[in-house]
Amino acid sequence: MAVEQVKGLNGLEKVLLKDSTGCSAEVYLYGGHVTSWKNEKGEELLFLSNKALFEPPKAIRGGIPICFPQFSNLGPLVAHGFARNRIWSIDTDPQIAPTPNSSGSFVDLILKPSEEDSKIWPHSFEYRLRVEVGPGGILTLTSRIRNTNPDGKSFSFTFAYHTYFSVSDISEVRVEGLETLDYLDNLQERKRLTEQGDAITFEGELDRIYLQAPRKIAILDHEKNRTFVVIKDGLPDAVVWNPWDKKAKAMSDFGDEEYKHMVCVEAGAIEDPVTLKPSEEWTGRLQLSLLPNTHVGGSLDLPNAL
Numbered sequence: 001m002a003v004e005q006v007k008g009l010n011g012l013e014k015v016l017l018k019d020s021t022g023c024s025a026e027v028y029l030y031g032g033h034v035t036s037w038k039n040e041k042g043e044e045l046l047f048l049s050n051k052a053l054f055e056p057p058k059a060i061r062g063g064i065p066i067c068f069p070q071f072s073n074l075g076p077l078v079a080h081g082f083a084r085n086r087i088w089s090i091d092t093d094p095q096i097a098p099t100p101n102s103s104g105s106f107v108d109l110i111l112k113p114s115e116e117d118s119k120i121w122p123h124s125f126e127y128r129l130r131v132e133v134g135p136g137g138i139l140t141l142t143s144r145i146r147n148t149n150p151d152g153k154s155f156s157f158t159f160a161y162h163t164y165f166s167v168s169d170i171s172e173v174r175v176e177g178l179e180t181l182d183y184l185d186n187l188q189e190r191k192r193l194t195e196q197g198d199a200i201t202f203e204g205e206l207d208r209i210y211l212q213a214p215r216k217i218a219i220l221d222h223e224k225n226r227t228f229v230v231i232k233d234g235l236p237d238a239v240v241w242n243p244w245d246k247k248a249k250a251m252s253d254f255g256d257e258e259y260k261h262m263v264c265v266e267a268g269a270i271e272d273p274v275t276l277k278p279s280e281e282w283t284g285r286l287q288l289s290l291l292p293n294t295h296v297g298g299s300l301d302l303p304n305a306l
């Protein structure tokens with residue numbers, strides 16, 4: 001178990017987390033952004049673009065960007081809100097106990113709005129983020145957002161953990177758990193449709209917000225013979241995104257062929273914004289784990305390991 005703060009790319013501060021079995025994660029204070037999650041064999045599980053810029057104010061392309069207080073570009077703020085392009089601080093008073101009996105290691109970060117932020121989003125808040133790795137290499141992100149407005153005003157926000165998973169070949173990937181759900185199709189002006197297939201597979205650009213998604217979603221990587229399991233709490237929706245070739249070429253911080261090796265499955269609160277009265281706190285938690293495909297057996301009846 002180890003927690004170490006070091007200089008990352010371009011001199012940006014990052015925190016390295018390692019659990020007792022050798023699983024690890026890396027968190028940049030810039031964006032409160034997880035850029036790496038590795039299993040005990042040292043294999044990278046998150047996708048990070050080779051062209052990712054670690055240059056504020058551009059968000060880091062890959063890993064787990066935090067979208068807050070606005071998911072997407074629908075709203076008055078920059079696309080996906082400003083939390084992903086602010087420098088967070090280490091939280092020395094996280095006001096939450098470590099997970100009992102945990103053999104993992106964690107870091108607590110905090111983001112409070114600057115005067116400039118208050119001009120574009122006129123609310124006072126404390127956003128506390130705990131990132132923990134282990135036991136068993138499970139990566140957990142817990143966000144607690146508190147309304148600290150002194151003037152008695154409520155505020156509303158939308159949110160997502162914009163996780164980029166590393167996959168061997170996108171055309172061999174299946175996302176399970178979203179069957180029969182309604183979704184908003186971002187490629188058709190958020191038209192509301194219903195998922196018909198028995199799993200999501202990829203043959204072209206896909207950008208959908210699945211509504212009221214179940215707590216567990218699985219991403220099966222056939223070629224690597226492994227499955228990511230996403231468990232979400234307090235986060236009703238799930239975005240599935242792959243830009244495919246044309247959009248990939250249009251993104252300056254993303255390689256032309258990299259769409260083949262990533263998929264975003266983003267746990268979020270998007271359709272119905274979260275509203276907080278003064279002093280109220282909201283919690284949204286994401287847990288990511290990895291299983292060999294044989295343990296999943298083609299269904300979401302996951303073993304006790306989770």
Ligand code: BG6
Binds near residue numbers: 059079080207266
């Ligand atoms: C996804 C959206 O969450 O993020 C997509 O659904 C968007 O529409 C993608 O293209 C990437 O956004 P950005 O701002 O990081 O380029």
